[in-house]
Amino acid sequence: MDNALAAPTPLVPAPPPGLAARWQALPAKTQLMALLGVAALVAVLVMLFTSARDADWRVLFPNLSDKDGGQVVEKLAQMNVPYRFTEGGGTILVPAARVHELRMKLAAQGLPAGSAGSSGYELLDKNHFGQTQGQERMKMQRAIEGELRTTIEALESVKSARVHLALPQVNGFFREQQKPSASVVLTLHPGATLERGQVAGIVRVVSGSVPELAAKSVSVVDSTGALLSGPGDDEAASGLDSQQLLFRREVEAGHLKRVLALLEPVVGRDNVRASVSADIDFSQVMQTAEAYRPNQGADATPAIREQRSEESVQPGGAVPGGVPGALSNQPPVPATAPIVGPAQALQAAGGAAAGAATRREAATRFEVDKTVTVTKNAVGTVRRLNAAVVVNHRVSTDAKGKTVSTPLTEKELEQLTALVQQGIGFDEKRGDMVKVINAPFRVEVAPPAEEVPVWQQPWLVDLLKTAVAPASLALLGLVVVFGLIRPALTGVLAPPPAPAPGSQLDAVVGDGDGPGALPGPGRNVPALAAPSENERIAAARALAKQNPAAVAHIVRGWVSGEVS
Numbered sequence: 066m067d068n069a070l071a072a073p074t075p076l077v078p079a080p081p082p083g084l085a086a087r088w089q090a091l092p093a094k095t096q097l098m099a100l101l102g103v104a105a106l107v108a109v110l111v112m113l114f115t116s117a118r119d120a121d122w123r124v125l126f127p128n129l130s131d132k133d134g135g136q137v138v139e140k141l142a143q144m145n146v147p148y149r150f151t152e153g154g155g156t157i158l159v160p161a162a163r164v165h166e167l168r169m170k171l172a173a174q175g176l177p178a179g180s181a182g183s184s185g186y187e188l189l190d191k192n193h194f195g196q197t198q199g200q201e202r203m204k205m206q207r208a209i210e211g212e213l214r215t216t217i218e219a220l221e222s223v224k225s226a227r228v229h230l231a232l233p234q235v236n237g238f239f240r241e242q243q244k245p246s247a248s249v250v251l252t253l254h255p256g257a258t259l260e261r262g263q264v265a266g267i268v269r270v271v272s273g274s275v276p277e278l279a280a281k282s283v284s285v286v287d288s289t290g291a292l293l294s295g296p297g298d299d300e301a302a303s304g305l306d307s308q309q310l311l312f313r314r315e316v317e318a319g320h321l322k323r324v325l326a327l328l329e330p331v332v333g334r335d336n337v338r339a340s341v342s343a344d345i346d347f348s349q350v351m352q353t354a355e356a357y358r359p360n361q362g363a364d365a366t367p368a369i370r371e372q373r374s375e376e377s378v379q380p381g382g383a384v385p386g387g388v389p390g391a392l393s394n395q396p397p398v399p400a401t402a403p404i405v406g407p408a409q410a411l412q413a414a415g416g417a418a419a420g421a422a423t424r425r426e427a428a429t430r431f432e433v434d435k436t437v438t439v440t441k442n443a444v445g446t447v448r449r450l451n452a453a454v455v456v457n458h459r460v461s462t463d464a465k466g467k468t469v470s471t472p473l474t475e476k477e478l479e480q481l482t483a484l485v486q487q488g489i490g491f492d493e494k495r496g497d498m499v500k501v502i503n504a505p506f507r508v509e510v511a512p513p514a515e516e517v518p519v520w521q522q523p524w525l526v527d528l529l530k531t532a533v534a535p536a537s538l539a540l541l542g543l544v545v546v547f548g549l550i551r552p553a554l555t556g557v558l559a560p561p562p563a564p565a566p567g568s569q570l571d572a573v574v575g576d577g578d579g580p581g582a583l584p585g586p587g588r589n590v591p592a593l594a595a596p597s598e599n600e601r602i603a604a605a606r607a608l609a610k611q612n613p614a615a616v617a618h619i620v621r622g623w624v625s626g627e628v629s
Contacts, residue, residue, distance in 0.1 A: 084557055084558075086621065087556065087557045087558075088553075088557050090556075090614070090617055091553060091556050091557070095552055095553050095556060096553065098549045098552070098553070099549060099550055099552070099553030099554075101549060102545045102546070102548070102549025102550040102553075103550060105541075105545045105549070106542055106545050106546060106550065109538050109539075109541055109542040109545065110542070112538050113535060113538050113539070113542075121160070121161040121162075122149060122158040122159065122160060122161065123158065123159065123160075123161040123164045124156055124157070124158060124164075125137070125148070125157045125158065125159045125164060125167060125168065126156070126157055126168075126177055127156045129156070129157065129177055130177075130225065133176070133177035134157065134177075136176055136177065137157060137171060137176055137177055138157070140170075140171060140174065140176060141157075141159070141167070144167075144170070146159060146160075146163065146167060147159070147160065185208055185211040185212040185215060188204050188207055188208045188211070189204065189205070189208055202232075202234075206230055206232055209230060209274065209275065210228045210229070210230055212274070213226075213228040213249075213270070213271055213274055214226050214227065214228050216270060217249065217251070217267060217270070220263070220267075221257075222253055222254060222257035222258065222259055222263070223251055223252070223253060223254075223259075224252045224253055224254045224257075225251075225252040226249060226250065226251050226252070227249070227250045228247065228248075228249050228250075228271065229247065229248045229249075229250075230245065230246075230247050230275060231245060231246045231247065231248075232245045232275070233245060244277060244278070244279065244282060245275055245276075245277060245278045245282065246278070246282040246283070246284075247271050247272070247275065247278060247282065247283045247284070248283075248284045248285075248286070249267060249271060249283065249284070249285045249286070250286055250287075250288070251267075251285065251286070251287050251288065251293070252287070252288045253287060253288070259287075259293060264285055264293045264294055265294075267285055267294075268280050268283045268285060268294050271283045309345075309347050312345070312445060313343055313345050316343045316345060316447065317341045317342060317343050320341040320343065320450065320452070320488075320489045321339055321340070321341045323488045323489065324339045324341065324452060324454065324485055324488050324489065325337065325339060326488075327484050327485070327488045328454065328456070328481065328484065328485070331481070331484075332456050332457065332481075333457075335457075335506075336456060336457035336460075336506070337454065337455070337456050337457070338454070338455045339452065339453065339454045339455075339485075340452070340453045340454075341450065341451070341452045341453075341489065342450075342451045343447055343449075343450055343451075344447070344448045344449040344450075344451075345445055345446065345447055345448065346445070346446050346447075346448045347444055347445060348442075348444075349441070349442065349444050350440075350441070350442050351439070351440070351441045352438075352439070352440040352441075353437065353438070353439050353440075354436075354437070354438040354440070355435060355436065355437050355438075356435070356436040356438070357435055371427070371428065371429045371430070372427070372428040372429075372430075373425070373426065373427045373428075374425070374426040374427075375423070375424065375425045375426070376423070376424040376425075447495075448495065448496075449495055449496045449497055449498075450489055450490070450491070450492075450495075450497045450498075451497070451498045451499075452485055452489055452497075452498070452499045452500070453500050454481070454485055454499075454500070454501040454502070455501075455502055455503075455504055456473060456478075456481060456501065456502070456503050456504075457503075457504070457505060457506040458470040458471055458472050458473070458503065458504075458505045458506075459471045459472075459473060470505055472503050472505075473503045478501055478502075478503055481501050482499055482500075482501045485499050485501060486499050
């Protein structure tokens, strides 16, 4: 019969489809959403990586002018480099990983122009042929000014600086040479100020960089024209320099510390206020004195200086006399004395009488003692000390808990005064003054500090500002994963459901012993009447509605030839 089956054919179950087949079996809408989700997830990951890499910002160029800052910002925008400004606006911050790269690239383009145009000793590298001595001297002056400007601009509070040097021409024919001087004009950052010590440091740097430039010949002014290097009120009144003022403050602070160390254990730490002022003599005098006085005491021997001279002529010595010449230069006359008779005096040559003569001279000088004294007084001696001390009233609490303020007695004030005098080394001959008074202190109660809630703490606000961008990106990534990508992954990775027994697939494919069933594996059945075409179509439609995945699997097997 035509409807009979010639031989039983075993049915082999088809293998499960691969991932590609499962992906193709998904609806087009699910595939499109999955692709968009993957693209969004990749973008979120890239933004997270970029924000994590650029979280550390470093200074690219500090203290930039508005013109240089605009040029640098323009170049950074062309290179697609993120940047930030500090509060002052003169410092540009860039990601730390690209600081050195950006500095080299901008330096190759001559940016910033302010730092590139700063002239220092680099001017001396370019020497022109035939330059005069005046041009060489002016170039050296410009080089020193440029170096000083660069050094001063390195200070944190200084935005820009300009240095003017007045270097006189050295001439050996002038007996009195003119001394150099300097002027410095500073432009500070908005809100920044310079302390007196910092101004003194700038003055020292400038004066130490120019030979024979005194510190008092350096003037420092700010952009408003205010003189910063001028002496203060106390310095102008006393004529002291910074070192002398510092020494005086140290002396006063040392005496004040000793006074407080003595009084605080007695009256309490918060019950005493003291002030000490010192008048210090910084003049240095060298004195030389010579004193003459006679010897003192019974055993004193006067200092005597005696000088003696003696001259004698022996008898018989012929002493030439008369007018020098031939007449006086004659040999002596031979003796003519008689044998008997008185002796006659000998006559020398030239008629001079011979005889003995003696001459003595004595000079005696009495001297007094001489004392030479050289006195050089010490520098920084204290000429006078003044101490003022205020002691609070004695505060006590009675039995009822009420606070009572009691003034100190006169005896107690005298004891405190004596204590202060001993502490500072009081010297009445020197003119020192110590005054101790007793007065009630006014206690000002500070308003209670308002407790700031945790969510308004500065550290928490900064943490939230820093973490808001990464947290937003992470949340967006989770939404993309669970809303767009997860449905597609579930459809691709989930295994196909097994056909349920007794379903419409049994009616079409044939499973069991009912009428119209196809032969199963290892089963031989007689030929039966085939179901009608309309019944098969109806059964296939019902199966497609109930289990579309199974129908798609069967159709795919037919197309690929896996199921015959």
